[in-house]
Amino acid sequence: MSALGGVVRSGVGRRRVQTVVVGLVVMIAVTVAVLGGSLMVAARAPFDRAFSQQHGAHLTAQFDGARAMAAQLSASARVAGVAAAAGPFPTATITPASGRGGPVQPITVVGRAGPGGPVDAVTVTEGRWATGPGEIVLQADHRLPRRLQPQVGDALPLSGPAGGQTLTVVGVARSVSETAGGWVVPEQVAALTAPGATAGYQMLYRLAESDTAAQIESGRAAIEASVPAGALAGARSWLTTRTNSAGSVVLFVPFLIAFGVLGVLMAVLIIGNVIAGAVSTGTYRIGILKALGFTPQQVVRAYTAQALVPAAVGAVLGVVAGNLLVVPVLAQTNEVHGTTDTGVTPWVDLLVLAGALALVTATAWAAASRAGRLRTVEVLAVGRTPSPGRGQWAARLAARLPLPRAVTLGLAQPFARVLRSATVVAAIAFGAAAATFAVGLGVSLNAVQATESDGDVVIFPGRPISGPPPEGAPTVAPGPPQPPDPVAVVEAITAQPGTSGYRGVAPTELTTAGLTSALQTLAFTGDDSAHGYQMISGNWFSRPGEIVVSRPFLTATGTRVGDSLVLTDHGTPIDVRIVGEVFNVESRGMQVLTAAETLAATQPDLRALEYHITLTPGTDPVGYVKALNAALASVEATAEVAEEESDEILLVVNALTGLLTLLLVTVAALGVLNMVVLQTRERVHDLGVHKALGMTPRQTIGMVIASVVVTGLVGGAVGVPVGVIMQRVTVAEMGHAAGFNLPASVIDIYHPAELVLLALGGLLIAVLGALLPAGWAARTRTATALRTE
Template structure:
């Protein structure tokens, strides 16, 4: 064993280039595999993982404050089939306008003192939670345009429809996997955000013991409705509907993330296998020398396995560290996209990648060394690095007929003398080219999508006619005929828009009121 150990130590120390190459290749392969495996894990059922991590609501229910009380809604948490509940939270509908200009879509705001709770733990992606009146945390769906079409931290939203035109300062952007609100404010501020004469409302969030199907959610909804006064529940949303929408939102990204993961793992396997096989096969002559000195074939095979495994272990350790460092920022991006809260690489991914890499090195070295170990001592000394007799001769004869310098023709024929190794090299290069194409192409495409989503809209509104004060100073109602008469000619507007330098196109916008059920 001491003699075998000396051979291993001398082989690792003497073949420094080979040792460094194996270390670097294994490190790069493990890094790619850790990153690829983490991407595949992050892409697996992202909504379900986020829903579990944030304790999402199976049912989000809205109630009329004039038909029920806080005590009655709190008691509904004990309805049949309810495993957890949060609320009641007071609600209000607002139509904010940015102080910097531009209106926002009407939204429902919920009075909530903190982001946690037994149901729907809201995840802050920017800023902080509200500390008092006059502040708001806006909902973000986590897509490319961060904050969606709403606003950003620090913006001031004005509410011109309410008495005194109060304002709300955006102090945070948050993600709710259940999409329970457009924004969250201090509970004591809801009354000031409710329009005069408008009925107040409450929101309750429920988790059920069984909610995997529409029928089970409907059963839980019926139990909740039965526990409150008739007509008190005005609207409700099932988590299955939100889940279906989320699947459509992430369908663009998941295939690419999975593709990156698969390419990383395949490249790791091909590169490690090819390098280890080449490194061991170059030692065929030395194997013959060791056998001539009295080493058995098994001892020779073990010696070359350990010579490959020692630098492979060092490379695997370096690769795990590098893979984790690279994966953390990537996971932060997928967390923003999916709403998950993964803080790092799953330990089983690290363990599986290291075990797989070392097993691959051991198997590849065993196969290559066993082939050399089976050779007779004289053959191993004589053959050295030459390929098996007869292999690739047809290619050599064919390339010899080409009008090329002899070194070039020999080089063209060489890959056919080692077909397996040449195939793996071609495959590794192909997968690498595919990965680069994915990375560059997807990055450029998503940048264009992001730029498109963040472009500035210029909206031209036809102004109301300036009729002046009516005789006697009384109020004057502007008629539809007066508005139509004051509206500019669409052809004139189109000509003015297209005449602006840098304008490539425009679209018309019309508004209409519609009535829909519920």
């Protein structure tokens, strides 16, 4: 082994605390970086690959066949900015009469002679393409289990305007652009269109510039200007499809980036502090090395290598941990695309590994460069004790405080090494910021889940009882349940003491131009329909013909609050106006909320309503349900206490947040530990003097802990505002990544008392980091300390 290697090995083994700190902080930073980078790639890589291979449509446009002819639409392919186009394809909306035990909803079918073409080359995954009337190819639906999806060879009877017809499923295909729910031959569309109605048309465009929403909107406007006024009924951007395809994975990226930034900054600060401290406490040893012939560059390389050894181990462990954590998060993306991606991305691993080691090298080299500049004679003569006079002003001020002398001595110690103390303040601040951010993120996510509240009590109309019925519930005879009389149910609800409000909810499926899949629609009755919903802009609906929707719906349809559009229910058009934007994550924001009277023309079955009841404060839900079931004894309806379901994605986010916060707080505490160890070793002779003058072990512990009080309080005070800013920015970005605007109740969640407690968390981190070196200082023998120079 070379002399330089021996110095490196000796330094790593001797400075165990510093070695552990460097290894842990690098491991955590690399873990978060690998996790975030892998998820960013995984969220889009499968979609982008498929989109490129299938020449996906940047813009899927739906046109009103009564306002534009096919030749006029074909001419739109030559608009400036359009790189390629396919169509026009005739379209219709059909409703299967029955399913395979799964939900039945309207779907948009497109008349298309073949799966290929310059835009949206559909991939047939099973069976074949439709070649004649009576045949249909269905889009693979990842949202339903395979056992619930129609299979090749199944007969698909239709209801609504096409009622009485039956289509045979001859194939299953996948369109990465999601341009249709199914495909038939073009001549089949006329038979599927309602009598007297005109079939719509679909055009698919690839744009020359399509990377941003503004570029997509520019292309859409140019296309709309090239066709007759009012002909463009709706358009969907590929950016919306890509966001939806990534599912919940995109939600993880913003908060992982936030933790990654914290981890990197803490790594730079703490590693720099560790190496600077090693140089400070090893000045005498550095002088000896130089006296033995080591050049300044060799000394710098030795101390840099002492940081690189544990950093390399930590980086490798971080890569492994990051890849292990990414696997369960990718389950949904794999289900969407039918892929089996593990999330392990070698180039991400190598990039993060190389970046981490380069950062450690640069930081350690900068901190160790002081060792190369030290003059041998001065180092051997002076040693490592801080120069007299450093922090004397702080010691004099602290001595005036009405506190025990041991405590005042500790309070003044951080001012003897101001730069070192500043780096520890920063590390504590980052730890406090991580804790503040984690608490805020958790509260925000819980606030999101609270917006999905179904009330305190739910009445299921005509629901057969499985297992023992709730106490007080009516006995249900075997056989199909009969819907209850809505008037009798409402009378029982309003007459029940403890009722604050109620809403009846009737779900149905509607379609609109430009969207290929059905929209889940909730029709409301009652005086509490807005309960649990948070408005972003506009107002809640107040009369028939008004609807409230979420941002993803507005984005997908290219509409805004105040616009009018036409919804279709089993072939019956319904003119509605958007009066408000609501925060509603159900159906990924593609849900329509309206009054039941809006759908009166389609005769919704109001007897199939579910009733959600809000209780007055202090009402016992169990007693209320028992009494209400007694009142409902004359009708077949059952009341139960509403159960809150935990969102799996929120649980995963909370778990990851808690884990990463714990790791960052631990690293911050280790940074404090490292500083206190350095201070104690530098002042070990002073410690011996204090003990010789009568300082007890308990007073020694108090002095050491007091030495971190100032840094802890300052770090907490600085870190809390940083954490609040991180929470606001990250939560907003998570909402935007999912396509939502968030209400103030989700973002503004901190209270003054909570912020004070979180600020004191910085002091807690500092004290936890100081406990071990305080115990070591208390156990140090006086004679041993006095002999140390």
